[in-house]
Amino acid sequence: MDAERTEIGTIGEFGLIAELTKKIKLQSPRTVVGVGDDAAVLASTESGKRTVISTDLLCEGVHFDLMYAPLKHLGYKAIVVNVSDICAMNARPTQVVVGLALSNRFSVEAAKELYAGMLLACERYKVDLVGGDTTSSRSGLMISVTAIGEVDELKTTLRSGAKPGELLVASGELGGAFMGLQVLEREKHVFEEAPGAQPDLTGFESLLERQLKPEARLDVVEELAKLDLVPSSMIDISDGLASEALHLAAASGCGVRIYEEKIPMNEQMYETARAFNLDPTLCTLSGGEDYELLFTVPQERFEDIRNHPMFSIIGHMTDDPNERALITRNGMETELKAQGWDGFKGED
């Protein structure tokens, strides 16, 4: 895995923690004490602010495959997926704590690569890594990240605030991360059948980046603030558009209608899906890990959104909680179904 290999056992848990954390630079004025004590210490929040907290586990063989996910990218992604949850509250991430369980297959150098990716993401999103736990595991790698963020009390966006008639808006483009995964899986199979084969990944760069090194849409949170626009509900698109739209509808007691032709997808995703004999729309509806934001706004804010390069109006909420409609390009109405990836349903 790496040229130099130091066994973790030779430096022990405390040695490893010292190695990993020595490059941490704290940035938030609220961080009083970072790693190195029993707990991190944060100064009190300003009044009128709320603290948001989210946690995620990434497990080898379930959420990532080290055969094609470089450790540094994986570390980056582990932070990003949690930052994305914080963004979905319309909040700014401020701190993270990180748990790492590593089997003896991993060297000190490998752990440092992983941490380097995490610290890079922390720098990118101006988040302090303030605590952690590092331990051995009997098999494989597991990463747990808990992210903390802050948001004005009146700007907090839950999943439950959407109202009938409101516009359903997605940021960015969808389906790319899922198609990136398909490309990687294909090349993995080629490699497994003919171990000498070189992977052919040219032309898929943007899809691979969406899969391996996604970004959280903190810029969307910032743009919403500039527009003085507080979504009535918001969620991040981690499991596929259909699943997330249904979450917003269910939490808000609304129905939802999505128009296929309005779903944002880029040409590379579309062409690759076609080449793989996959329905591009289904890739956006059921493919996960886009980490775009999906939110609702009152119709009065239509003008702010409709020509904004960051946003696509893809449908609207309705007053019938049982309505879950996808209007296809040819005008047919079908049921919107959540077929998002579900770790418990076994292999994809």
Place this chain on the structure above:
Amino acid sequence: MDAERTEIGTIGEFGLIAELTKKIKLQSPRTVVGVGDDAAVLASTESGKRTVISTDLLCEGVHFDLMYAPLKHLGYKAIVVNVSDICAMNARPTQVVVGLALSNRFSVEAAKELYAGMLLACERYKVDLVGGDTTSSRSGLMISVTAIGEVDELKTTLRSGAKPGELLVASGELGGAFMGLQVLEREKHVFEEAPGAQPDLTGFESLLERQLKPEARLDVVEELAKLDLVPSSMIDISDGLASEALHLAAASGCGVRIYEEKIPMNEQMYETARAFNLDPTLCTLSGGEDYELLFTVPQERFEDIRNHPMFSIIGHMTDDPNERALITRNGMETELKAQGWDGFKGED
């Protein structure tokens, strides 16, 4: 593992989360939104208060053995070990978020047992379970807990505040959890050699409870508040007394002297250690998981501590940072060594 067995795959990730979280009752007035959104939402802290955050990972085969750790106890312990870290900051725990990775060896009923133990601990310590992530794992069970707490700014106890001449104080009794583990390991070996054998655990109840269902010393934090005593430094004893005392000394730039005869141990631990041919003192110094608190106080507070039933003065801090002394019962001076359990050094 249980009479009824529902495969997690039959209800899926969202079904499992709904099953697990439906019994949660929020208690803290600061918890605005608990589980069910992208992140939990907490009201702003009062001014002058600080937020503390700690995270821990528990991995099957490393931190626990399901052959003798009942799932409900394990869930309880997973919360307690994090609450203990919060107590070590002289803080009160307020919220936890929980990540669970379960292999398909675990049923819905097993996950519910685990969660029942976590919720029991939350109730006991008046902590809200406000968020989580539940996923599948390729092998075994992994539990990640992040705990949040609050403490008055001026009462926050770091590891680094001890000064030369100050008294070193431990709460409770030490070594019991380690001896409990020895008893369980012995019975496991007996069982493995003769699978029909019934475990003989009578007479070891208090040691087993220390190992399988430990408590965090929130009562010590409360007692310190009553005594109007803010320790100059504090740590929880998770890795053995020697390791923790050396952490306080190193973080504070002091030396430390511990008197063997002052180390608190109870008769059952002492007798069992003897019966197992183990040195009882070594069990307290190097055995982990006592979750007692170790702290330093100025000599002026001697009278508050010396006859207090919760506390034992076991030594003092010195001005030579290289001093790490254990004074044995016969008056010999030996070096205090951290030989605490270290997950990366392989099997114990």
